[in-house]
Amino acid sequence: MESQRTFLFIGLMLVSFLLFQEWNSDYGPQPQAVQSASTQVNDATQSTDDTFIPSSSDSSVPGQIQRPSQSYISVTTDVLTVKLDTKGGDIVEVNLLQYPTEQHGEEPFMLLGELTGNQYYSQSGLIGIDGPDASPNGRPIYNTTQPSYTLAGDELRVPMTYVDAKGIEFIKTYVFKAGNYAVEVEYTINNSTANNANVQLFSQIKRTIQDKGSMIDQSYLGFAYGAFEKPYEKYSFSDIEDKNISIDTAGGYVSFIQHYFVSAWVPKQDEQNNIYSRKLSDNSAIMGVKGPVTTIAAGQQEHLSATFYVGPKDQAALKALHDDLDLTVDYGWLFFISQPLFDLLKWLYALLGNWGLAIIAITIIVKTLLYPLTKAQYTSMAKMRNLQPKIMALKEKHGDDKQKFGQAMMEMYRKEKVNPMGGCFPLLLQMPIFLALFYVFLESVELRHAEFGLWLMDLSAKDPYYILPILFGASMFLTQKLQPMTVTDPMQQKMMTYMPVIFSVFFLWFPSGLVLYWLVSNLISIAQMLIIYRGMEKKGIKVRG
Template identity: 70%
Template sequence: MESQRTFLLIGLMLVSFLLFQEWNNDYNTPKADPSATTQTLNTTSPESDDYIPSSSDSGLPASATAAKRSVIDITTDVFNVKIDTKGGDIVEADLLQYEEVKGEETPFMLLGEFDGNQYFSQSGLIGLNGPDASANGRPTYQAAQKAYTLSGDELRVPLTYVDSNGVSFTKTYVFKKGQYDVGLEYTVNNATSAPVQVQLYTQIKRTVQEKGSLVDQNYLGAAYGTDEESYEKYSFSDMADKNLNKNTQGGYVAFIQHYFVSAWVPKQDETHTLYSLITKSNAAIIGTKAAPINVQAGSEQTLNATYYMGPKESDILEAIHPDLDLTVDYGWLWFISQPLFVLLKWLHSILGNWGVAIIAITIIVKSLMYPLTKAQYTSMAKMRALQPKMAALKEKYGDDRQKFGQATMEMYKKEKVNPMGGCFPILLQMPIFLALFYVFLESTELRHAEFVLWLTDLSTKDPYYVLPILFGASMFVTQKLQPMTVTDPMQQKMMTFMPVIFSVFFLWFPSGLVLYWLVSNLISIVQMLIIYRGMEKQGIKVRG
């Protein structure tokens, strides 16, 4: 197989893959029920259709009550958080260290309401005596203050509720300086003369959303981990097909989006049920449910869980749960992507600029793959040199393909040329290229990362399309330098238009990715000139 055909095949495979992904996203995303509308939460409206899991596996929606709501504001060095006193849920979370839009002071809203879409963190107590299992709906908690601000290393926000029997429930959120994981402590103080049974549940609720553009191939949906499955995606379409129902010791549930994740991590030494549901108002829910516990009369017991809401940074996530770092999804080439990302971070720690670090890692990778590159271009040049002999054989044997094939193989053997020599090196390099692709795509550190001049955000497209144009030019130069072995007119035309096609395709790609491909092409051009110059000195005709 000639190398030009390989390039053409790889390009068509890439475009076809992304088109298939887009079709798959459109086909598998469940659509909203036209008869239902998304509920909007505010501080004075009736309760929305919050899903409260029952003590059995088949939960039922809680009764809606027209109760007044209020929110408690919490401010830390990394968060602005709003907690609804109705149920004690986190209904908004702004990440103060991350801007919503590059150059603006508005913090990134991870949880909250977005144009009618909801994204909340919910938790409560069910069971025989759980306040969230009441027929009157979820409890309304009391707080000593309307606003809390972190002033030291830790901030505790206690919410209290006393039921009609005199059982006291204290739901405490624990915020820590510089941390995106929030502790949940649920204390049950049973001052009555009879035991009470409660069951802790934690869940994430998010309106079903469709994927974005063709170039946005990042996963948007739920995921979970069990004691047997480290990381499993559970998309909106999976939830629509079947409710999740798994028993596990420990585990976690999460909702994943580009650069960010929210996850509930229950106590790892206890057994839990992981569940999911799509509500009538088109909200997807994934959660955990602990086993029931009995709090004896005159005693107190505390239940715990951890909620993470923040960037997808592997080290931080792994410290919370050994498998939670897998939500930084590098795909099936994770074993290559992970060490490449470690190298990229190390380069950034030295160079201080993510764009320069991308250039540096590209140079390192291309240098390490130079033997493969040399084998590729050497094979291409030798094949080009054999074109006159190939034409003579074709003229000699005409339409007798069997004899032509035998003569061709004998010629390859005599000239010590491997016809696959230009193909294999490219195919061997593809896993590296794809692994780097996902590193650049998944790395939160590249979000809003500046490079030089007009390139102030490597996670978004080049605003002036300079990099895609330069990439197309470099691809055009590469084609001109390569010895052309394709003789089919149609394939020649497609090869000629490939730089234009890829330039247009890359117009909407993150500039960090385009920068990588541009630098890779420039290095390939330099390597090609060096290799061809050496071959020409040996008397091997490469071009012309």
């Protein structure tokens, strides 16, 4: 198996992998929806503005709610600016102060809000017989003491108060902490009436349905949830359009995932919760979680809470919030390879202070570790090349008798101690590492707007001048020159000749950090090939020409 075929094989594997990803997202098997015996999401309702209120087993919710004029509360911390709607106390806008929209720009990245026609909100409330969000008059309008809040110390509490017609006081408090993207939502219910009160906490994420990106951009855009038996399960827009889910589970979480960023609701993990989804009439979808019904005795007070994470895909922060939430940094089925590679990449960055240098360093390390496989691959290829005259002689001897020709060829391989698959097996072992690194570069928010130097000012974006793809094609062309073609089929010869051009075009739109890895890997392979061939030629093994 020649080196040119190696490039072809890698290309076909990569394209096939991306095509499989595309096919699987459209036609692959989907998780089965489990209907809860005690709660039916289909009984839920929505208001005129399509705010979805999940149904409760203890009460029904009216369908049409007139929305009043909106009033907002602004919150500013060291990492977030947040806009809260006094109606329902929902989070209707979040800007990430540490992540500019454009590289070196002043405008922070808006993660939640009105995003060019796409609504993306975080909603929470209390349903049940006495829940204010299940009132026939619509969702509660909360009162606050001030219109804006700014974090001054380690913690900022933003309380909002509502008293219903029965005299039950509901205090919804958002708790923000310095340097933290996890926001605690606390409910304090003061039941000053003579009767027990029953409420049920719900929290959900609403997002306008949006088409997935191109096949090259394989970052997932959609919902995901975690349940007791399923620590991480994607549930895309198309899944929700096909069927709603209602899953009872201990603990759990719901989330919405996009490139580099995630939002997630994490309820109390020691409670029995219900995860649900719903497609709305305004071309949006919702996934949420409901807690158990809570009874507040007459004259007593009760506290309920949940946590909302809204920010970058920081694996450590997500893991600290929920044991499985870091799985939203989706490395796919090769996570067991991607995770240590990512840890190594972060360590190299801490050592070198530049993500481009870290990518070069990890490429050198990977290629060094794989050198024994590379040597076996090139050695096998050289031996197979030397056997070509003998193979042609056997073919002439046996003519059209393919059975005798095959037996004679296998006997020759045995005598010459050559494994005809020796060039393929090392490559098959290397492919998982290549694909694992592909997802490391795709999923790592640390590489967003990461500078290398010279013209490469953003390793997460394509090369603006296409220099890396051209250099990559040149490295492939050089490899072909160092290993002249031995294939005789004209079609294969033509395909091998155009492979550098095909790959260069293919990589034009890839993140420059990924193309940098492939280019450096190619250059190292060329150096290793020259070293291996020089050693083989000293032993009298003809390699080239």
